Amino acid sequence: xxxxxxxxxxxxxxxxxxxxxxxxxxxxxxxxxxxxxxxxxxxxxxxxxxxxxxxxxxxxxxxxxxxxxxxxxxxxxxxxxxxxxxxxxxxxxxxxxxxxxxxxxxxxxxxxxxxxxxxxxxxxxxxxxxxxxxxxxxxxxxxxxxxxxxxxxxxxxxxxxxxxxxxxxxxxxxxxxxxxxxxxxxxxxxxxxxxxxxxxxxxxxxxxxxxxxxxxxxxxxxxxxxxxxxxxxxxxxxxxxxxxxxxxxxxxxxxxxxxxxxxxxxxxxxxxxxxxxxxxxxxxxxxxxxxxxxxxxxxxxxxxxxxxxxxxxxxxxxxxxxxxxxxxxxxxxxxxxxxxxxxxxxxxxxxxxxxxxxxxxxxx
Amino acid sequence: xxxxxxxxxxxxxxxxxxxxxxxxxxxxxxxxxxxxxxxxxxxxxxxxxxxxxxxxxxxxxxxxxxxxxxxxxxxxxxxxxxxxxxxxxxxxxxxxxxxxxxxxxxxxxxxxxxxxxxxxxxxxxxxxxxxxxxxxxxxxxxxxxxxxxxxxxxxxxxxxxxxxxxxxxxxxxxxxxxxxxxxxxxxxxxxxxxxxxxxxxxxxxxxxxxxxxxxxxxxxxxxxxxxxxxxxxxxxxxxxxxxxxxxxxxxxxxxxxxxxxxxxxxxxxxxxxxxxxxxxxxxxxxxxxxxxxxxxxxxxxxxxxxx
Numbered sequence: 001x002x003x004x005x006x007x008x009x010x011x012x013x014x015x016x017x018x019x020x021x022x023x024x025x026x027x028x029x030x031x032x033x034x035x036x037x038x039x040x041x042x043x044x045x046x047x048x049x050x051x052x053x054x055x056x057x058x059x060x061x062x063x064x065x066x067x068x069x070x071x072x073x074x075x076x077x078x079x080x081x082x083x084x085x086x087x088x089x090x091x092x093x094x095x096x097x098x099x100x101x102x103x104x105x106x107x108x109x110x111x112x113x114x115x116x117x118x119x120x121x122x123x124x125x126x127x128x129x130x131x132x133x134x135x136x137x138x139x140x141x142x143x144x145x146x147x148x149x150x151x152x153x154x155x156x157x158x159x160x161x162x163x164x165x166x167x168x169x170x171x172x173x174x175x176x177x178x179x180x181x182x183x184x185x186x187x188x189x190x191x192x193x194x195x196x197x198x199x200x201x202x203x204x205x206x207x208x209x210x211x212x213x214x215x216x217x218x219x220x221x222x223x224x225x226x227x228x229x230x231x232x233x234x235x236x237x238x239x240x241x242x243x244x245x246x247x248x249x250x251x252x253x254x255x256x257x258x259x260x261x262x263x264x265x266x267x268x269x270x271x272x273x274x275x276x277x278x279x280x281x282x283x284x285x286x287x288x289x290x291x292x293x294x295x296x297x298x299x300x301x302x303x304x305x306x307x308x309x310x311x312x313x314x315x316x317x318x319x320x321x322x323x324x325x326x327x328x329x330x331x332x333x334x335x336x337x338x339x340x341x342x343x344x345x346x347x348x349x350x351x352x353x354x355x356x357x358x359x360x361x362x363x364x
Numbered sequence: 365x366x367x368x369x370x371x372x373x374x375x376x377x378x379x380x381x382x383x384x385x386x387x388x389x390x391x392x393x394x395x396x397x398x399x400x401x402x403x404x405x406x407x408x409x410x411x412x413x414x415x416x417x418x419x420x421x422x423x424x425x426x427x428x429x430x431x432x433x434x435x436x437x438x439x440x441x442x443x444x445x446x447x448x449x450x451x452x453x454x455x456x457x458x459x460x461x462x463x464x465x466x467x468x469x470x471x472x473x474x475x476x477x478x479x480x481x482x483x484x485x486x487x488x489x490x491x492x493x494x495x496x497x498x499x500x501x502x503x504x505x506x507x508x509x510x511x512x513x514x515x516x517x518x519x520x521x522x523x524x525x526x527x528x529x530x531x532x533x534x535x536x537x538x539x540x541x542x543x544x545x546x547x548x549x550x551x552x553x554x555x556x557x558x559x560x561x562x563x564x565x566x567x568x569x570x571x572x573x574x575x576x577x578x579x580x581x582x583x584x585x586x587x588x589x590x591x592x593x594x595x596x597x598x599x600x601x602x603x604x605x606x607x608x609x610x611x612x613x614x615x616x617x618x619x620x621x622x623x624x625x626x627x628x629x630x631x632x633x634x635x636x637x638x639x640x641x642x643x644x645x646x647x648x649x650x651x652x653x654x655x656x657x658x659x660x661x662x663x664x665x666x667x668x669x670x671x
């Protein structure tokens with residue numbers, strides 16, 4: 001268990017391609033941090049710099065107050081679970097787990113105890129004598145996990161550890177990983193491009209794009225209180241609906257409009273724009289913040305349904321407004337069907353306004 | 365009914381040409397050679413061809429020289445090839461160029477290599493010229509490379525052979541290294557390995573099947589060395605097994621059947637060495653390769669000796 005601090009951490013490839021740029025982050029003891037972002041966003045590069053597998057171009061990596069930026073990986077007391085598992089094929093499961101302990105020159109009896117302990121934790125006791133090629137992908141992943149747990153690292157690094165597993169197993173392993181984390185309390189950095197993985201596991205999510213951090217926050221914060229258009233659009237399935245709107249003052253009201261929509265902003269939101277002097281704004285509304293209402297007077301706009309995607313627990317209603325598809329998450333009942341005309345309202349508290357130029361959140 | 369019958373026979377029909385080819389061009393000559401080695405010119409059964417060889421003082425020397433050659437050259441070549449493969453695998457700037465350059469000797473036929481080096485090591489050869497040109501030696505102190513004793517001569521051959529063969533081994537090892545997932549090596553560093561421990565405990569074991577392939581192929585071809593020796597020293601200066609086979613077949617009349625007997629002996633030696641090697645080195649993780657390896661070996665020496 002340890003703290004981790006990244007200060008202006010940067011990685012440059014070649015002359016001016018930045019794998020990661022100016023990454024600043026403070027991780028508390030025992031925290032479960034998820035790096036989330038599309039592929040090529042620098043999350044793995046950052047993780048590898050923490051591990052010591054990637055040379056740092058600029059900045060510092062600090063573990064427990066010690067600058068480890070230029071230390072060899074083995075001296076950093078971190079352990080890692082790789083996407084490809086990276087278990088050693090020429091060693092039995094037992095040897096795979098014991099090997100790092102042997103390198104640390106732990107006493108023999110001690111090694112045996114630890115190996116059996118972590119094997120029990122990830123439920124692979126009966127496979128200790130097998131070779132990795134005799135195991136399934138999921139079991140190999142457990143071996144990799146056991147190996148990482150056995151060394152009792154200061155920091156646990158996981159590079160998309162679940163993405164090679166099938167969908168069902170992935171969800172199951174998520175729960176197990178979280179249970180293991182709460183048992184060991186190890187500071188963990190988990191890299192993924194899967195937002196539902198991030199939302200379900202993280203204490204805090206670090207959303208990254210193009211090598212820099214877009215937002216750091218709890219799952220609720222990044223979801224309900226997104227910092228910018230990218231975060232709001234990246235997180236959530238279906239993602240946030242965005243509307244590019246013009247602003248006009250009319251009859252003491254603040255109205256927003258485009259070719260297809262026009263409505264007055266509720267007072268709460270209106271105030272956010274007091275100091276905003278551009279004449280366009282981006283409105284971000286999450287699919288579940290919409291509400292389908294019976295009464296047209298209570299609605300902001302009325303539209304014909306394009307398609308309905310039933311999901312069991314809820315249904316996704318898609319509308320076509322202009323050339324834009326808008327998705328609404330509605331309860332399973334009442335059932336809607338294509339071409340139904342519905343009145344749409346939304347939860348005023350949960351609208352997000354973004355600057356038309358910087359795409360940053362407008363917070364008044 | 366007809367359909368299943370057809371199904372049964374079609375596969376055999378399809379491999380018939382191959383089987384015929386092997387019987388006519390491979391099995392028949394091999395068998396003939398073995399049979400002929402047990403008969404004299406008037407077709408009477410005899411062990412004389414073999415007895416002659418075992419009494420021949422050159423045979424002992426040939427076995428001795430070949431053994432020394434195999435042990436030293438394979439060890440030397442393996443170590444250098446492995447180091448080169450590890451260096452080139454680092455993928456630094458120019459590693460591709462180094463790879464291309466280091467492959468040149470492999471592209472040259474043994475005859476050309478022999479000619480090149482024999483003209484180099486002659487007292488008026490190009491090596492002395494270069495040394496003279498750079499003022500390392502003067503005209504009266506030319507180095508007489510070819511005048512050494514038997515052991516020195518053998519060492520010279522080993523160096524020349526190494527020059528030509530190292531790229532071949534290196535390519536096999538490099539291919540093996542490149543097939544090791546990067547993650548496995550990195551995991552080694554993360555979990556406490558130094559460069560040396562990772563090399564010893566992770567890279568080398570994972571490279572084992574490539575090492576086996578490289579070594580076995582090399583050991584077999586090292587047992588068969590002869591052309592370079594003949595190119596540089598001529599026949600019977602440094603007798604080795606295969607050189608004796610060629611000597612009896614080409615250089616003296618009437619010893620054709622002795623040459624055949626010699627071939628049989630060399631084949632047996634190669635088989636024994638290969639089998640011992642495979643047994644000792646174990647099946648490794650490359651169990652699936654073992655079968656092909658043995659086949660490879662069989663094909664290799666049989667084609668070289670009998671056809």
